[in-house]
Amino acid sequence: xxxSRAGAPPQMFRTDLPLGGSASRFIPWLMAxxxxxxxxxxxxxxxxxxxxxxxxRSVTGTVTVQVPPLPASGNTSADRERAERALRAxxxxxxxxxxxxxxxxxxxxxxxPWLGDAAGAADLPLPALIDITLADRSQDxxxxxxxxxxxxxxxxxxxxxxxxxxxxxxxTEGFRVLAIGIATVIVAALALTVVYATRASLAxxxxxxxxxxxxxxxxGYIAGQFAKRTFDAALRGAAGGLLxxxxxxxxxxxxxxxxxxxxxxxxxxxxxxxxxxxxVALAAALLAMMTAFFTVLATxxxxx
Amino acid sequence: xxxxxxxxxxxxxxxxKPQPSLRRNFAAPGSGSDHIDTLAPAVELSAVGLQxxxxxxxxxxxxxxxxxxxxxxLTGPSGAGKTxxxxxxxxxxxxxxxxxxxxxxxxxxxxxxxxxxIRRQVGVVFQDFRLLQHLSAFDNVxxxxxxxxxxxAEIKNNVSELLSWVGLADDMDALPPxxxxxxxxxxxxxxxVVNRPRxxxxxxxxxxxxxxxxxxxxxxxxxxxxxxxxxxxxTHNQLLVDRFGFPRLSLSDGQLNETxxxxxxxxxV
Numbered sequence: 318x319x320x321s322r323a324g325a326p327p328q329m330f331r332t333d334l335p336l337g338g339s340a341s342r343f344i345p346w347l348m349a350x351x352x353x354x355x356x357x358x359x360x361x362x363x364x365x366x367x368x369x370x371x372x373x374r375s376v377t378g379t380v381t382v383q384v385p386p387l388p389a390s391g392n393t394s395a396d397r398e399r400a401e402r403a404l405r406a407x408x409x410x411x412x413x414x415x416x417x418x419x420x421x422x423x424x425x426x427x428x429x430p431w432l433g434d435a436a437g438a439a440d441l442p443l444p445a446l447i448d449i450t451l452a453d454r455s456q457d458x459x460x461x462x463x464x465x466x467x468x469x470x471x472x473x474x475x476x477x478x479x480x481x482x483x484x485x486x487x488x489t490e491g492f493r494v495l496a497i498g499i500a501t502v503i504v505a506a507l508a509l510t511v512v513y514a515t516r517a518s519l520a521x522x523x524x525x526x527x528x529x530x531x532x533x534x535x536x537g538y539i540a541g542q543f544a545k546r547t548f549d550a551a552l553r554g555a556a557g558g559l560l561x562x563x564x565x566x567x568x569x570x571x572x573x574x575x576x577x578x579x580x581x582x583x584x585x586x587x588x589x590x591x592x593x594x595x596x597v598a599l600a601a602a603l604l605a606m607m608t609a610f611f612t613v614l615a616t617x618x619x620x621x
Numbered sequence: 622x623x624x625x626x627x628x629x630x631x632x633x634x635x636x637x638k639p640q641p642s643l644r645r646n647f648a649a650p651g652s653g654s655d656h657i658d659t660l661a662p663a664v665e666l667s668a669v670g671l672q673x674x675x676x677x678x679x680x681x682x683x684x685x686x687x688x689x690x691x692x693x694x695l696t697g698p699s700g701a702g703k704t705x706x707x708x709x710x711x712x713x714x715x716x717x718x719x720x721x722x723x724x725x726x727x728x729x730x731x732x733x734x735x736x737x738x739i740r741r742q743v744g745v746v747f748q749d750f751r752l753l754q755h756l757s758a759f760d761n762v763x764x765x766x767x768x769x770x771x772x773x774a775e776i777k778n779n780v781s782e783l784l785s786w787v788g789l790a791d792d793m794d795a796l797p798p799x800x801x802x803x804x805x806x807x808x809x810x811x812x813x814v815v816n817r818p819r820x821x822x823x824x825x826x827x828x829x830x831x832x833x834x835x836x837x838x839x840x841x842x843x844x845x846x847x848x849x850x851x852x853x854x855x856t857h858n859q860l861l862v863d864r865f866g867f868p869r870l871s872l873s874d875g876q877l878n879e880t881x882x883x884x885x886x887x888x889x890v
Binding site for chain 2 (some may be wrong): 333367500524525527528529530532533534535538619
């Protein structure tokens with residue numbers, strides 16, 4: 318066999334360790350699963366952010382006045398007159414941009430998701446609702462409205478949605494923190510698994526490492542060999558996990574699109590999410606590489 | 622130093638072509654090494670003792686000084702500690718007692734970071750070759766140069782020349798499993814000497830080859846010795862020791878004795 322070095326790989330891609338050792342064979346699979354889960358966790362974080370932003374946009378700057386029906390009166394015209402009295406009290410207030418009394422059809426539509434088509438025929442003692450858009454979003458504006466309405470209808474309920482929204486924010490924040498926690502645990506699990514896989518590889522390639530060591534290889538050189546090898550395996554797995562994650566998001570999006578509107582908030586994953594997803598795969602591969610590098614370095618330091 | 626390495630041209634049985642540029646590429650032992658004292662003894666062992674766990678002393682109170690350019694056989698019965706002594710010299714382990722000084726650096730007390738530089742001055746031929754099975758003959762021989770950060774162009778020239786020198790010009794891309802024992806032996810020796818070490822340690826380098834190849838390999842070590850390297854060859858082969866007549870270091874019961882070819886002990890030990 319005549320020797321030719323024309324096909325030799327460039328130095329940066331060459332490794333003195335055999336690729337595909339049994340201990341590292343599962344790294345691509347592990348990476349694929351980890352990246353898949355991290356993408357789902359990050360998309361979860363983004364979904365919660367998107368939901369929060371949507372809710373915030375829809376409720377901030379609005380106030381709802383509920384004028385309850387008179388107890389057991391059945392006198393709809395008296396109830397209507399109380400609502401209009403409250404509406405008139407809002408006229409000319411600096412805090413109010415617009416104020417509108419919701420019609421019966423609109424109330425029926427609001428109840429439809431719960432009561433269905435029978436909502437209009439239910440003849441329920443519903444409060445009249447006045448939808449107010451604020452000109453001024455301060456708490457003083459809500460106080461001014463409350464004072465004005467209570468002057469004419471003392472039992473009217475002024476709802477600036479803050480209490481309801483604060484609870485939702487708390488709940489959503491909880492889910493968000495949970496998603497971040499899951500992502501962190503996945504990353505930690507990935508690092509730990511790479512540590513153990515690398516240690517197993519160290520045992521597997523002990524002869525090779527000894528030879529490199531005895532011919533004067535610096536620790537960094539040997540660790541670099543492992544790091545290159547791990548990065549190669551990890552990147553392949555991460556790319557697979559990325560594709561799997563994107564496919565899962567597409568499937569979830571398709572399923573969510575089939576659900577009746579009104580039950581699920583309208584959620585879109587922003588451009589920053591889609592831009593960041595490939596970096597998740599790259600960052601995971603880099604993390605695996607760095608973990609392998611420092612694991613080998615620590616192990617070699619225990620040798621002479 | 623007026624080195625000559627045309628020895629193979631005088632050996633018809635080696636069937637190698639002269640490689641004049643080897644004179645340039647293999648100019649001086651240890652060339653390129655930093656912080657190495659070129660005038661210091663190659664090896665200084667002082668009261669060296671070695672013990673594995675709570676077992677008996679494998680080596681006990683060994684003193685030895687080898688000057689640069691010396692050539693010694695290391696002999697002794699199986700289990701006498703020859704491989705252990707060599708392992709101390711290629712810095713695979715530290716002695717339990719005493720100190721090991723190579724090229725003027727006390728390796729027992731030297732910081733760990735200094736050891737790779739010293740190891741690069743030591744070429745080791747392992748008894749079992751320890752070739753990396755997944756690397757070609759070329760890449761195995763190139764390994765010491767690569768870990769030293771030598772440029773690929775230079776590696777290509779030097780390794781090709783050296784493999785041609787040891788008669789493996791047509792087997793550079795062959796993996797070790799397809800090479801014969803003698804060919805693997807030559808790859809292992811080429812790897813040990815490719816970066817021109819100042820100390821060559823060979824553990825039974827002729828143990829797996831026939832007499833003709835053993836003779837050739839000895840000629841190779843002698844030529845490298847002429848180029849300035851100190852050589853220690855551990856062997857059981859009494860015929861080889863008698864045939865070449867270099868001083869003998871004999872290990873027995875953990876003690877080391879040196880015998881000159883005429884039979885007299887020297888003051889080094």
